[in-house]
Amino acid sequence: MSDLTLRGLHKAFGDHVVLRGVDLSVKNGSLLALLGPSGSGKTTLLRTVCGFERASQGTIEIGGRQVESDEIYVRAEARRIGYVSQEGSLFPHLSVAENIVFGLPSQQRRARHRVDELLELVGLPLSCGDRPPHQLSGGQQQRVALARALAPSPSLVMLDEPFSSLDASLRAETRQAVADALAHAGATAVLVTHDQSEALSMGHEVAVLWDGRLIQIAAPDVLYRRPVSREVASFVGEALMLAGVAEQGSARCDLGRLKLSDPHASGPVDVMIRPEQIQVAVEDRDRSELAEDNRCTAYVEAVTFYGHDARLNLRLEAAPASALAGGLAVYARVPGYRAPAVGTRVRLSVDGEVVAYPH
Structure with missing residues (x-):
């Protein structure tokens, strides 16, 4: 060949x-x-x-x-x-x-x-x-x-x-x-x-x-x-875009301060997060699973069950480091067997590095 x-x-x-x-x-x-x-x-x-x-x-x-x-x-x-x-x-x-x-x-x-x-x-x-x-x-x-x-x-x-x-x-x-x-x-x-x-x-x-x-x-x-x-991020898989500000190798957005894979970006950015990066813990049952910093609370508004995994529609209760007072809609992917019921209060954190695109 x-x-x-x-x-x-x-x-x-x-x-x-x-x-x-x-x-x-x-x-x-x-x-x-x-x-x-x-x-x-x-x-x-x-x-x-x-x-x-x-x-x-x-x-x-x-x-x-x-x-x-x-x-x-x-x-x-x-x-x-x-x-x-x-x-x-x-x-x-x-x-x-x-x-x-x-x-x-x-x-x-x-x-x-x-x-x-x-x-x-x-x-x-x-x-x-x-x-x-x-x-x-x-x-x-x-x-x-x-x-x-x-x-x-x-x-x-x-x-x-x-x-x-x-x-x-x-x-x-x-x-x-x-x-x-x-x-x-x-x-x-x-x-x-x-x-x-x-x-x-x-x-x-x-x-x-x-x-x-x-x-x-x-x-x-x-x-x-x-x-x-x-465009590539949204075409190749699911991508959640959140407004934020990049500085010193990290970006602040509604889901906390997140480490950037490319630390050169600075100023206003769109932060790209893959839905499977969002870690979801039920407020009472899984309190110890998430670090105290860089986490926020949300309510589960809808669950789409696929068997091996599930897509959660979430509504933030509080948005740290954001001009918003809460209420932002986000979504996450979790293993199907861990999908919480609609109405459950959960805590969110983001696992791994994220990508930022300058405005």
Whole structure:
């Protein structure tokens, strides 16, 4: 497999600009998750890298070989890129084995080249090879599509939201199988998705595309804990924004004085807190669980129960270090088994560092 490098990539359809100077590098053998809202340019970027669309400006290199620039254009079929679409796009009149070898030379197709190896790689029984695709589940069909993409030993594998049509339980199982197969094959891959949990759980790095621009590329934990903007913070998971004042490495807000992950900010700020950072203790039962400083009291107004966790809508009774006299609405995530009842008086504190965005 090969690395991928984009420099100054632009793409426009007439007067409509979709990609605006994208610079991106994907390391050999790694999986990059390309994350962004609908209309951000994700699919256009994928199609341009694959050669399905011609870039308006910029260069594309795969394994050090330039496949596109102002002077060079290598056709899609010569770029050696494996492509897995959202639907899988298997041929219904061909068996699973025939689908896997479809893009290979005729001699290898007749010999069912690497079919057993690839079925095993994607976690399917060898008996699937002679079955038609419609006899497989949606998740199994996506694994066959991956096996077909890997069959010609491509330089790069591109996955275009391949799990979006699957139900929740099948999606998680198929994600893991695909991630394991790509890792075992040593594949360099780009996963295009709008699903934050998918990007964070699968990507070695996550790149956020926003209005045609890459605004942050980072490891999943860094992206989640230290998003570069309010927009990224709110898009990648839930984010509570509170007005505050930053000084000397901390920020004062309605939930107390909180330590900043970036101590350079100062003056009026918006403090970003993840809801799971808010520690909730029932006033009487859990008094000893929270430190005496940097805590406040609130009442539980609503509980949304998800099983493994619950979302609490809270109304502050008192807001320390704030111009407000109380009554601010906030929300928190707690383990489902610890969710207090509506009307319960609780104490709140914030665990860990927070991020501040200057006004």
